Amino acid sequence: MSFDFGYIIDTLPLLLTGLKMTLFISVFSILFSLIIGMGGAVIRTLKIPVLSQLVVVYVDLIRNTPLLVHVFFLYFGLPAFGIKLSAVAVGIIALSLWGGAFAAENFRGGTDAVPHALIESGQSLGLSTWQIVSHVIIPLGFRISFPAFSNTAVSVIKNSAYMTSIGVAELTFMAVDRMAYDFKTYEMLLTIAVIYLILIWGTSYLFGRIERKLDFNNKTKKGSGLNGSVIKKFGLSSRRTD
Amino acid sequence: MEERKPKLSIRNLQKQFGDNTILRGVDIDVYSQEVIVIIGPSGSGKSTLLRCINGLESINGGEVYIDDCKIEYTPSALQQVRQRIGMVFQSYNLFPHLTVIENLLLAPMKVQKRAKSEVLPQARELLEQVGLLDKADSYPAQLSGGQQQRVAIARSLVMNPEVLLFDEVTSALDPERVRDVLDVMKDLASRGTTMLIVTHEMGFGRDVGDRIIFMDQGVIVEQGPPEVVFGNPQEERTRQFLRNAM
Ligand SMILES: Nc1ncnc2c1ncn2[C@@H]1O[C@H](COP(=O)(O)OP(=O)(O)OP(=O)(O)O)[C@@H](O)[C@H]1O
Ligand SMILES: [Mg+2]
Numbered sequence: 001m002s003f004d005f006g007y008i009i010d011t012l013p014l015l016l017t018g019l020k021m022t023l024f025i026s027v028f029s030i031l032f033s034l035i036i037g038m039g040g041a042v043i044r045t046l047k048i049p050v051l052s053q054l055v056v057v058y059v060d061l062i063r064n065t066p067l068l069v070h071v072f073f074l075y076f077g078l079p080a081f082g083i084k085l086s087a088v089a090v091g092i093i094a095l096s097l098w099g100g101a102f103a104a105e106n107f108r109g110g111t112d113a114v115p116h117a118l119i120e121s122g123q124s125l126g127l128s129t130w131q132i133v134s135h136v137i138i139p140l141g142f143r144i145s146f147p148a149f150s151n152t153a154v155s156v157i158k159n160s161a162y163m164t165s166i167g168v169a170e171l172t173f174m175a176v177d178r179m180a181y182d183f184k185t186y187e188m189l190l191t192i193a194v195i196y197l198i199l200i201w202g203t204s205y206l207f208g209r210i211e212r213k214l215d216f217n218n219k220t221k222k223g224s225g226l227n228g229s230v231i232k233k234f235g236l237s238s239r240r241t242d
Numbered sequence: 243m244e245e246r247k248p249k250l251s252i253r254n255l256q257k258q259f260g261d262n263t264i265l266r267g268v269d270i271d272v273y274s275q276e277v278i279v280i281i282g283p284s285g286s287g288k289s290t291l292l293r294c295i296n297g298l299e300s301i302n303g304g305e306v307y308i309d310d311c312k313i314e315y316t317p318s319a320l321q322q323v324r325q326r327i328g329m330v331f332q333s334y335n336l337f338p339h340l341t342v343i344e345n346l347l348l349a350p351m352k353v354q355k356r357a358k359s360e361v362l363p364q365a366r367e368l369l370e371q372v373g374l375l376d377k378a379d380s381y382p383a384q385l386s387g388g389q390q391q392r393v394a395i396a397r398s399l400v401m402n403p404e405v406l407l408f409d410e411v412t413s414a415l416d417p418e419r420v421r422d423v424l425d426v427m428k429d430l431a432s433r434g435t436t437m438l439i440v441t442h443e444m445g446f447g448r449d450v451g452d453r454i455i456f457m458d459q460g461v462i463v464e465q466g467p468p469e470v471v472f473g474n475p476q477e478e479r480t481r482q483f484l485r486n487a488m
Contacts, residue, residue: 121335121394124296125349125401126324129317135348139339216339216381 007184008191018174019195025091025170026157032096033156037103037149041141042133044104045111055104062101067162070094075166091163091170099156103149110145111137143214150207154200161196171195249274249309249436250295250327250405256303257290257460264290266460267304272405275434279441279451279468283483287460288440292407295438296329308404325353328398329407332414334390336382342369342393343378346400354401361400368396372426388419392426399430406430408439424450444487448472456480 040055062070074090085093114137122132161172175192179185248271257265264287272278280288293299295306297313297320306313313323336345346365350356369375372392374385382390391411398406408427412420424446431437431450441447447454447468454471456464456479464477475481 115335117331117333117335118337120298121331121337123298123320124324124329124331125397126321126353127349128321128353131352135352136337140337143339216383 004184004187007182008187011178011182011188011191014178015171015174015192015195018169018171019199021088021168021170022157022160022172022199025088025095025160025163025168028092029095029099029156029160030153032092033099033103033152034149036096036100037105037107037152038138038142040100040104041107041111041145042137044108045114045137045141046129046133059101059104062098063105067094067098067159068165070098071162071166087163087166087168090166091160091168094163095156095159098159099152102152102155106148106152107141107145109148110143111141113144114140143216146207146211146214150204150211153207154203157200157203158196246273247310248272248307249276250438251307251310252291252295252304253307254304255291255294255301255306257287257294257299258302264460265294268457268460268462270438270455270462272436272438274404274436277431277435277437277439277450277452278455279439279447279453280455280457281441281444281447281483281487282457282463286457288457289409291457292329292409292438292440296327296407297323298329321353325401326403327405327407328401328403330391330394330398330409330411332410334382334387334394334414336390336394336397338382341379341381342374342385345382345393346397349397350400365396365400368399369393371429372396373422386419387415388422391415391419391423395423395426395430405436405438408437408441410440410442412441412443442487444472444484456483458483 040059043051043055046052071090071094074085074094075087078085118136118140119132122136127135160170163170164173164176167173171192175188179188182188250270250272252268252270252272255265255268256263268287268291270278280291282288290299294301297315300315308323308326313319336342337348340348343362343365346368347358347361350361350365351358366375366378369378372395374389374392374396377385377389377393382393385393391414395411411427412423415423420443424443427437427439427446428450439447439450449468451468453465454468455462456471456475456477458479464471464475464480466476470476471480472484475484
């Protein structure tokens with residue numbers, strides 16, 4: 001069995017249009033996951049009545065049911081209620097809801113870790129609850145839980161392949177569709193695996209860069225980074241003598 | 243002579259945590275430009291008192307007035323009051339994701355809606371006053387504890403508060419850093435800042451205080467000028483405390 005490089009070169013443009021769709025869906029889904037997740041995390045941390053319970057139900061529901069079921073429900077189930085969405089819209093909504101549930105858990109780790117003393121120091125300066133949320137809890141919580149969120153973001157990209165099932169013309173769909181004609185099965189699958197790998201590596205690299213940018217403690221001479229304890233991280237007890 | 247009105251008036255203040263009564267009716271009048279130093283054993287309710295004045299704790303009885311105006315313990319009323327009563331904590335609590343100057347600008351711009359062009363010169367002047375203008379663009383983690391605490395004081399001052407509350411602001415510091423912070427507070431006192439200072443630094447309290455209040459078990463046991471409370475305490479409990487503290 002020989003590897004048909006020429007075939008790969010020929011189909012590459014086709015796969016790249018699929019990759020574009022994968023990127024399109026992923027970027028929007030990661031963005032929405034971030035917004036939903038941070039909103040959910042803040043609601044949970046502030047223990048806002050009713051909303052907080054709703055977030056718990058939402059997160060539990062999404063995390064304990066298969067993504068494929070969400071996709072089918074949105075695509076085949078919703079029309080029964082008179083709501084008909086395009087496959088791409090379903091892809092973005094399903095992935096955003098899925099990523100949002102995981103991100104809510106990721107970010108909650110961060111928003112809960114914001115020391116109460118900092119919230120009080122905001123209060124004592126006269127900041128309103130919303131100002132404390134937007135200027136203290138979100139920026140700090142985001143920094144603390146960003147590494148966890150980047151894992152969720154990577155999963156969102158990988159899970160975009162599920163959208164093949166409803167015919168979204170993303171990378172996996174393009175490959176599988178082509179395979180049915182050409183029977184170059186393993187060339188095709190190996191190729192998209194490599195493309196996914198590069199995509200995920202690229203994303204991880206990008207998120208790593210952002211992480212370093214966000215790490216205000218890396219700007220210290222000690223460079224203790226975001227790996228220390230929360231207290232150390234915040235420099236709350238850092239007493240350097242110089 | 244015209245009767246002097248207190249800037250801050252604490253009347254029969256009571257506070258409980260569950261069944262645990264922490265403040266059992268505390269009365270204090272703080273006059274403009276007065277420096278009051280509160281001393282007392284651990285657990286006597288000093289921090290709780292300051293936190294009640296600032297509305298970080300709700301109260302179970304009594305009233306607090308600022309300029310004859312009764313403080314209501316509702317979120318929006320407290321936001322107003324906190325602009326007039328600043329507080330500095332033992333653990334500095336600077337916002338770690340903001341630079342020193344950003345720490346100073348946040349509340350005046352967001353809470354008081356002042357223009358950056360107006361706040362910035364004042365913020366820089368205050369940093370100069372506490373000797374840290376060169377650290378304006380550093381992050382808190384890049385500063386020593388003493389430096390962070392001086393920034394925290396400047397951060398309170400930039401709000402132009404009428405009264406400043408200090409809760410053991412030197413207790414978390416290395417001994418060699420304590421001096422710098424105390425010097426800043428002495429400087430404030432000499433500028434006529436109205437302050438309520440909880441401290442374990444007896445020498446400093448004696449120097450800087452116009453009036454010393456000794457608290458124990460949620461009540462004021464004794465108060466008076468520093469010469470009296472430190473030099474010739476009238477109450478046995480005060481004498482005992484000072485013997486152990488000195
Ligand atoms: N949030 C709280 N819940 C329950 N009890 C509390 C709370 N805060 C303080 N207390 C209790 O109230 C009492 C007084 O505490 P407070 O911190 O006011 O004392 P303090 O005089 O400041 O002592 P120290 O000198 O050690 O700082 C203590 O017994 C403490 O355990
Ligand atoms: Mg205390």
